[in-house]
Amino acid sequence: MRNILLVEDEPSIADNIVYALKTEGFTPTWCQTGRDALERLAGETFALVILDVGLPDMNGFDVCRKIRTISNVPVVFVTARKDEIDRVVGLEIGADDYVVKPFTPRELTARIRAILRRSEGSSPTAQPIAAAVFAVDEERCEIRYHGTPLQLSRYEFRLLKVLIQKPGRVYSRERLMELAWEEPDTALDRTVDAHIKTLRAKLRAVRDDEDPIRTHRGLGYSLKE
Ligand code: CA
DSSP, X not given: OOEEEEEOSOHHHHHHHHHHHHHTTOEEEEESSHHHHHHHHHHSOOSEEEEESOOSSSOHHHHHHHHHHHOOOOEEEEESOHHHHHHHHHSOSOOOEEEESSOOHHHHHHHHHHHHHHHHHSOTTTSOOOGGGEEEETXXXXXXXXXXXXXXXXXXXXXXXXXXXXXXXXXXHHHHHHHHOSSGGGOOHHHHHHXXXXXXXXXXXXOTXXXXXXXXXXXXXXXXX
16 A cells, blocks of 8 residues: 555655655555644545644644544654654654654655555554454444444444454453343354354455454353454
């Protein structure tokens, strides 16, 4: 994926960056405010975000913190002042790198390529599967996985919904039955296992390189974090 979100309020700087990105084969999307950037990120997927610290509506640090609540997308800060670097580096705001103005477009694209190599280099199974890959639509009783709606039975839907709500938490079979079944007393341990099995097959049909459900021997199941 080559989509890059550029958040920069100065048109002359943005023009240069957009031009450099296109030359390197990237597809840049430019916006001028933090608010616009967050709206874009909520609706689209980007490979990386270039984020100016000094924006007209909010500062880049706050934008980055907000981004981190919804996405693990790499963030590169663009800052006009050297003394801001300490904040970028020192504060744990989840940025991946920074460049200081004035910088050459080549300097920036080199950083971007390095970050993307890093994030693409790690194996798919080693990457954390954020709950963000799932989207639960309560009203339609529908769960989307990587944007694809899953065709789930009632209990598959309920089971997966329980797991998605707390990624990393291990649920025993008994607990899953209590949370997902209407009459848990009549269900059996192996009923949960059977539903997990069909659920996994449906998830694999969408992405065969991922298995987001973990089995904990003797304990139960969890969703990978
Ligand atoms: Ca600015």
